[in-house]
Amino acid sequence: MQLSNHGVETTIMDDMMIASREFFKRPLEDKKRYTNLIGGEEFQFEGYGNDQVRSPDQILDWSDRLYLKVEPEDERRIALWPTHPENFRDILHNFTIKCGGVKDNLLRAMAKLLQLHDDDYFVDQLGEKAETNVRCSYYPECPRPELVFGLKPHCDGTVLTLLMVDDSVGGLQVLRDGVWWDVPIVPHTLLVIIGDQTEIMSNGFFKSPVHRVVTNAKKERLSVALDYSVDHEREIEPSAQLIDEKRPALYMKVKVKDYIAGLYEHFSQGTMVIDTLQI
Numbered sequence: 001m002q003l004s005n006h007g008v009e010t011t012i013m014d015d016m017m018i019a020s021r022e023f024f025k026r027p028l029e030d031k032k033r034y035t036n037l038i039g040g041e042e043f044q045f046e047g048y049g050n051d052q053v054r055s056p057d058q059i060l061d062w063s064d065r066l067y068l069k070v071e072p073e074d075e076r077r078i079a080l081w082p083t084h085p086e087n088f089r090d091i092l093h094n095f096t097i098k099c100g101g102v103k104d105n106l107l108r109a110m111a112k113l114l115q116l117h118d119d120d121y122f123v124d125q126l127g128e129k130a131e132t133n134v135r136c137s138y139y140p141e142c143p144r145p146e147l148v149f150g151l152k153p154h155c156d157g158t159v160l161t162l163l164m165v166d167d168s169v170g171g172l173q174v175l176r177d178g179v180w181w182d183v184p185i186v187p188h189t190l191l192v193i194i195g196d197q198t199e200i201m202s203n204g205f206f207k208s209p210v211h212r213v214v215t216n217a218k219k220e221r222l223s224v225a226l227d228y229s230v231d232h233e234r235e236i237e238p239s240a241q242l243i244d245e246k247r248p249a250l251y252m253k254v255k256v257k258d259y260i261a262g263l264y265e266h267f268s269q270g271t272m273v274i275d276t277l278q279i
């Protein structure tokens with residue numbers, strides 16, 4: 001879904017893209033100060049780097065990324081937030097605040113659409129310690145695009161993802177009825193990707209789409225995504241209001257932390273974790 005008139009100023013969007021691009025252009029030595037490998041070995045989600053390597057035959061993606069927890073605000077690991085460009089931290093903070101309002105409005109509209117008793121149903125489900133992560137992805141030009149993905153097929157494990165894509169280079173594709181469709185670029189729109197957590201809570205009324213990023217032989221590409229998740233300590237399950245004899249619960253209850261752990265396990269193998277929860 002493509003969202004225009006979302007209320008996030010174009011300058012804030014442009015600043016975020018420019019600051020991310022500048023970060024990726026920094027010398028490797030500088031970016032490594034924010035590495036996601038503790039002691040050069042142990043993987044942590046936050047920081048700069050590539051996928052976690054879980055097995056020697058795993059196919060890696062052709063991308064570099066910067067992954068940071070932005071909410072809850074008091075859990076920010078500010079030492080991993082780049083200081084070059086100088087305004088990176090302020091820009092990311094402003095971008096997060098602005099997009100947070102868009103996310104809440106979307107979640108309310110979705111509850112309305114499902115005719116839930118309370119428009120705040122999904123917003124409340126997020127919990128006090130809802131987690132938001134930013135994912136800045138840089139896809140360098142790739143000499144053999146037929147051999148590797150920028151990001152392999154996956155569903156987002158989020159409640160939803162707000163995504164800003166490069167306005168001059170495509171690459172994002174969505175799977176629909178067995179066919180991969182290019183997502184068109186419309187500058188200054190925000191792409192909304194429904195995540196698995198919403199699929200579960202809505203008892204399958206909303207579907208989390210399978211998507212991927214293909215590489216490009218001639219051009220590099222950048223995207224910035226905000227991932228919204230329910231508090232990892234909470235459990236999610238289909239809303240009781242969306243279950244009846246005709247449509248029983250389609251998914252099991254699951255703790256978000258366990259779901260996310262399963263997601264990465266499956267992602268490295270190219271399979272889908274949501275399939276394991278189907279009743």
Ligand SMILES: O=C(O)CCC(=O)C(=O)O
Pocket residue numbers: 135137151156163165172211213222223225
């Ligand atoms: O780079 C993109 O356009 C998509 C990124 C994505 O799907 C993700 O980070 O989950």
Ligand SMILES: [Fe+2]
Pocket residue numbers: 154155156211
């Ligand atoms: Fe994604």
